[in-house]
Amino acid sequence: MTAPTFRPVGSGAVLADFGGAIDDDIFARVIALDRALSAQPPVGLLETTPAYTSLLIVFDPLLTDHTAVAQHLQSLDVPPADLAAATTHAIPVCYEGNAAPDIDAVAATLGLSTEAVIAAHLAGDYRVFMYGFAPGYAYLGGVPDALQLPRKATAVRGHKIGSVMVAGPQCLITTLEMPTGWWVIGQTPARVLDAGSEKPFLFEPGDRVRFTRISEAALHG
Amino acid sequence: MAEARLRIEAAGPLTSLQDAGRPGWRRFGVPPSGPVDRRAYAAAVAATSGHATAIECSLGGMTLVAEGQPLSIAITGAVTAEVDGVEIGGWCAVTLPPGARCRIREAGGNWGYVAVAGLIEAPAWLGSTATHFLAGLGGGRIAAGMSLVVQDARGDLASFTIPQPPEAQPIHVARAILGPQHRFFAPDKLGQLDTARFAASARFDRMGLVLDGPPLPPLRVDMPSEPAVRGALQIDGDGRMSLLTADHQTTGGYPRIAVVIDPDIDRVAQLPAGAPIRLALITAEESVSLTRAAHDATARWLAQVQSQVRPRPPLLAANLVDGVVATR
Numbered sequence: 060m061t062a063p064t065f066r067p068v069g070s071g072a073v074l075a076d077f078g079g080a081i082d083d084d085i086f087a088r089v090i091a092l093d094r095a096l097s098a099q100p101p102v103g104l105l106e107t108t109p110a111y112t113s114l115l116i117v118f119d120p121l122l123t124d125h126t127a128v129a130q131h132l133q134s135l136d137v138p139p140a141d142l143a144a145a146t147t148h149a150i151p152v153c154y155e156g157n158a159a160p161d162i163d164a165v166a167a168t169l170g171l172s173t174e175a176v177i178a179a180h181l182a183g184d185y186r187v188f189m190y191g192f193a194p195g196y197a198y199l200g201g202v203p204d205a206l207q208l209p210r211k212a213t214a215v216r217g218h219k220i221g222s223v224m225v226a227g228p229q230c231l232i233t234t235l236e237m238p239t240g241w242w243v244i245g246q247t248p249a250r251v252l253d254a255g256s257e258k259p260f261l262f263e264p265g266d267r268v269r270f271t272r273i274s275e276a277a278l279h280g
Numbered sequence: 281m282a283e284a285r286l287r288i289e290a291a292g293p294l295t296s297l298q299d300a301g302r303p304g305w306r307r308f309g310v311p312p313s314g315p316v317d318r319r320a321y322a323a324a325v326a327a328t329s330g331h332a333t334a335i336e337c338s339l340g341g342m343t344l345v346a347e348g349q350p351l352s353i354a355i356t357g358a359v360t361a362e363v364d365g366v367e368i369g370g371w372c373a374v375t376l377p378p379g380a381r382c383r384i385r386e387a388g389g390n391w392g393y394v395a396v397a398g399l400i401e402a403p404a405w406l407g408s409t410a411t412h413f414l415a416g417l418g419g420g421r422i423a424a425g426m427s428l429v430v431q432d433a434r435g436d437l438a439s440f441t442i443p444q445p446p447e448a449q450p451i452h453v454a455r456a457i458l459g460p461q462h463r464f465f466a467p468d469k470l471g472q473l474d475t476a477r478f479a480a481s482a483r484f485d486r487m488g489l490v491l492d493g494p495p496l497p498p499l500r501v502d503m504p505s506e507p508a509v510r511g512a513l514q515i516d517g518d519g520r521m522s523l524l525t526a527d528h529q530t531t532g533g534y535p536r537i538a539v540v541i542d543p544d545i546d547r548v549a550q551l552p553a554g555a556p557i558r559l560a561l562i563t564a565e566e567s568v569s570l571t572r573a574a575h576d577a578t579a580r581w582l583a584q585v586q587s588q589v590r591p592r593p594p595l596l597a598a599n600l601v602d603g604v605v606a607t608r
Binding site for chain 1: 303304305306307308309310405406412414415417456457459460504505506507509510511512529530531532536539540541542543564565567568570571572575
């Protein structure tokens, strides 16, 4: 394993870049460093942001600097992160009727039956790689190969909060009503972002997600 | 204590409530938000005795009417104001009599601030009333027809001209650090960074400002999404540069060729369409000492603003906005 590269990010942050592509081994190193920093924070640490292959470390430039933070990172004892043991969330999804406006188009595009699309989505073992785009938008990797298709050419409006959608290797549960070019294949009553809650975000980066199937009656019940 | 109302008669599409921001939640996709021009916001708050929630306005300005009782306010940023048709300029603290109509227009930049001497009632999210504009979370967007409740309202503050911040003139050269995703650009494109002439465009919102200039197309667009920060100079697939600001996406798949240092970010975000801007690449060490120096200068200036907040002498009580009119 090569050590990550530490790059300055403006006047108040350092990026630990592990290089490479999107995969579980690289990501496990991102999460391991994130956890080690949380256990042994350097002076002036404000927050961290994990992503697929890198970890952003934001610091207070009045209290520390890039060199001191990078030295702390290099000296950290970083125990490996066991992502297999991460928290697993069971997320109920309705794949029927108005809850799944694009599922027939996805099936037609992939040459599968609608039931095969649902079965493929349910079979996936998903990983929360990172949040981005907007509050609570958690990017889940792990969409099975048979279910991967490029996003739509143009964004479509009017999808409800809780839409379960896929594009390429990624799956996402929406927290806002936003136009999207992703394919909406279901709807969940679960809320990744619950603004009024004590714990407003359902997932931590690194967590696992499995989807379970529910009926339209259960979705609205 | 007294309660006043601030009725919003008109408001441009980017108007919202902001406090100093909501750091600490980026890992969940939540940028700090807060004011796009942090210095102008802080001056408005300092000039009205310090309640954190203020109004940020932009394109189209806004029109406010104080109701219920006199209300002292401060106006800062790239705006100018008139009260009942009398021009009072910008960067001033005034007291609005009940029924007085304060019209605020953009002037020489993109973002303006109105703070009030009192507590604007606003919903907090994750401990902050800063509005994440796209999500509408936090204090919230401001639109015509709304009426803000101001608790502990004061209408007894003397009018004064708020001193301009250090380096108040439009920024011409923004200092920046190369990277972190500069590996996605050919050497000749990187070489153009600190020689090319850029200009602010008219395309901006709370997420960012598009900068016009030579196209700097990335070599590849297959980057796994990486974390982003305020101040990042992000290059899209067509090679167009944007400065990321208060409501920036916390991660994204477009490479950031460089990041503007903290003291210069908001000054670039204030540049009106067509204003020229160049980049000067500096080292990380230089960026930290410049940021510390700018922080000290800003703190001294804000203390100076705060020292001018005082009750109005009784003789002037009848001429609420005159004190500022006379200074312009």
